[in-house]
Amino acid sequence: MSLKHLVIVHLLTELTFYARENLSGTVLPRTLVHIEEKEVAVIPDIVFVKRAKSGIIQKNRICGVPDLVVEIVSHPSHRDKLLGKKKDTYARCEVPGYWVADPFEKAIRKYVLVGGVYQETKKSRLFPDLQVQLPDS
Numbered sequence: 001m002s003l004k005h006l007v008i009v010h011l012l013t014e015l016t017f018y019a020r021e022n023l024s025g026t027v028l029p030r031t032l033v034h035i036e037e038k039e040v041a042v043i044p045d046i047v048f049v050k051r052a053k054s055g056i057i058q059k060n061r062i063c064g065v066p067d068l069v070v071e072i073v074s075h076p077s078h079r080d081k082l083l084g085k086k087k088d089t090y091a092r093c094e095v096p097g098y099w100v101a102d103p104f105e106k107a108i109r110k111y112v113l114v115g116g117v118y119q120e121t122k123k124s125r126l127f128p129d130l131q132v133q134l135p136d137s
Contacts, residue, residue: 004074007103008045010135011070015048018130025050025067025126032061033069035093042089046070048097048126068097068126076104087111091118097126103134 001009008029016027026049034041048068049057056064069090071082082100090098091113098111098118111118112125124130 002074003103004045004072006135007072007101011046011072011101011132014130014132015046015070015127018127019048023051026054026057028057028062033066034061034063035065036063038093040089040093042069042086044069045072045101050126065094065096067095068099068124069095070099070101073100073102073104079104083109087118091116097124099124101134106134108132108134 012027012029019025019027028047028049030043030045031047032041032043033047046069047062047066048070049062050067053064053067056062056066071086073079073082079102087098087100094113094116096113098113100109102109110121110124112121
């Protein structure tokens with residue numbers, strides 16, 4: 001199993017457990033997100049949709065804006081893309097939360113959308129009590 005897949009499984013487990021315990025929403029892996037009004041279709045590594053918005057979850061896709069998108073750095077050379085172009089795309093689509101999990105730096109960067117721009121934050125509004133450590137390779 002690649003390091004990226006190990007991190008995806010670990011984060012999926014942690015986020016899903018938290019979401020179920022708190023009845024807060026649904027966590028999905030590698031799901032097509034289609035935001036028609038912005039003409040965007042992406043497949044993030046992990047997506048979270050609040051319970052109140054669960055109607056946007058369709059059979060094999062999400063039709064609308066999820067509440068959180070998580071991307072995993074699969075190689076150090078891909079970091080700039082996730083912190084640049086992809087982050088800008090999610091901000092343009094008004095995704096409230098964006099995380100970049102970087103197993104090479106052993107860090108999760110968390111961003112919250114404020115006035116159309118992501119600002120880095122220490123705590124997630126969606127998962128305020130969740131403390132996640134990335135697994136060793």
